[in-house]
Amino acid sequence: MKKNYFLAVLFTFAMVSVNAQFTDDMESYTDGQPISGGHWTDWGCGGGAGCAIMSSSAQAHGGSLSGYVPDDTTTDAVLDLGNKIFGTWGLSFWAYVPSGKEGYYNLQGTVPIGPGEWIVGNIYFNKDNANPGVGEIDDSALGVVNFNFPHDEWFYVAMNVDISAGIGASTWEFGVNGNVAIPAGTAFTDNAGTYPTSLGGLDLFSINANHQMWYDDFTYQDSFVSMDPPLGVNDLAAKGFAAYPNPVSNILNLKANEAITSVAIFNILGQEVYNAKVNAVSSTVDMSSYASGAYFVKVNIGGTEGIVKVVK
Known part of the structure; x- marks a missing residue:
């Protein structure tokens, strides 16, 4: 039985490889340098340090490098998810927020980003440094939704978006470390019921001088990802x-x-x-x-x- 389970896990990994739009373990970049090109861009701030996500060896989930959004209040990196308007899409990654610090990103409806289209509002980790270990999605179809995450260790973030009936009827699911905060089938809208133009991308913004968040091991695929962290990782x-x-x-x-x-x-x-x-x-x-x-x-x-x- 154990062998069969292991083979099933390998099959799951293999299917991720087949379906992946991209995977990024952050190991191909240069420590201390800004990351741009491919699926990495920014919100019109010109790239470079103080705008793009930075390669960092200070923390790493796998290997020796990760992507870092610091406390400079200017970094405004964007992970381009391709402006999807149909299909099923899954995104997973690992994140790290130290004690006494906070993290932040939001989901945007189009990339390149113009005036901005916050699909579900803002996604905070320890908002305003006032709720350690508590995250918040502040404008989902369910209203304000809280979730838990750990400081000082890597945690797994997963999101699935079902656009199989078109972007105007899209739904989504969101979880951290296997704990589902937004259940599957929830409308992919803000609390007013506004659907996005498309699944555009993630805006990784240094929201204030207390922001420190590292990212690693991204998988983006045209099928759903597991809400549970990979076996043993x-x-x-x-x-x-x-x-x-x-x-x-x-x-x-x-x-x-x-x-x-x-x-x-x-x-x-x-x-x-x-x-x-x-x-x-x-x-x-x-x-x-x-x-x-x-x-x-x-x-x-x-x-x-x-x-x-x-x-x-």
Whole structure:
């Protein structure tokens, strides 16, 4: 049964790879430099530091880099979701907000953003630094909706938008760490019932001088994402596990704060292509001879087991 469950997890990861519009583990950027191009843009502030999301090694969920929106009150980065008006769409990512700080973003109806179209109002994490561990969506179809999140650790954010009946009849779902705050089937509108022009993008704005929020491991796909965090990822992150670079060309580096017991790698068909006992806090795998594609690294750290995806 355990083997069948593991294969089912691999199948789920494989389907994400097939359906993905993009995945971004934030490892391809340069530490300390602004990120722009592709699915990363901004709200008309010209790019560069103080406008674009910044690559940062101060925090990372997987690997060694993440995207950072600081406390400068000017950064206004945008994650472009493609102005979708039909279909089913899922977005997931990991986020980090330190104690004593707050986070913020909003959903916009079109990208590039003109005057702005806040689909469900504002999404706060510890709004005004007055409610630690409490998030708020302030203008959803359900009115003000609160949710919980942890400070000082990475948390999983998931959102599904159903536009299969058209944008004028769209619904959505939203959750944090597997806890659903906006149930599936909720109208994708503000409290007045206004539907957006499209699913445009995320506006990651430095809303005040107390704002500090890191982002990592984005998946955006033309199917729904799971509201639950991927198997074992939270547990591996708690043990400081990282697999990098990702994408990898030749050598995959593995490290953790505790001894890695064993590592197995599977291809997209579920076939094991590598297996090793490690018993060390770091290891390397030579993937230079592997065919291009997605691979799934199954890691055991002192009995804690999880799977991460790497791309060759």
